[in-house]
Amino acid sequence: QLSDAFTSHGLPLKTWIEVRQFSTACKVIQEGQGAAIISALDAEQYRDKGIVIRAFKPTLMHRISLIWRKASQPSQLSKDFLLAFQDSLTPFIEKN
Incomplete structure (x- = not known):
């Protein structure tokens, strides 16, 4: 999606490094070494x-999965966590 977003606007996607953790990307930025595209x-x-x-346009979709063991039902504590987690994401979910 990211590469397509750049290409569709006639821009090359020039990367210096790629990191897997947003905290690493933010640390690199705090040190004045670039920019990153991370989730809101x-x-x-x-x-x-x-x-x-700053918001990146066009909006890129990002999937987050909640998982639990298939062979058993989640505990009440797990269910409470899942509900709280889902509620915490409300401000970041784009309404279509």
């Missing part, structure tokens, strides 16, 4: 830490 959920943790946060 992850970016919020760095809002007041000297990093400029």
Whole structure:
């Protein structure tokens, strides 16, 4: 999706490094070494830490999965966690 977003606007996607953890990307940025595209959920943790946060357009979809063991039902504590987690994502879910 990301490569397609750049290509569709006639821009080359030039990468210097690729990291798997948003915290690593944010640390690189805090050190003045570039920019990164990370989820809005992850970016919020760095809002007041000297990093400029801007929405990337076009919007890229990002899937988050909640998983549990197939052979048994989740415990009540797990169910409560899943509900709380889903509620915490509400501000970041784009309405279509």
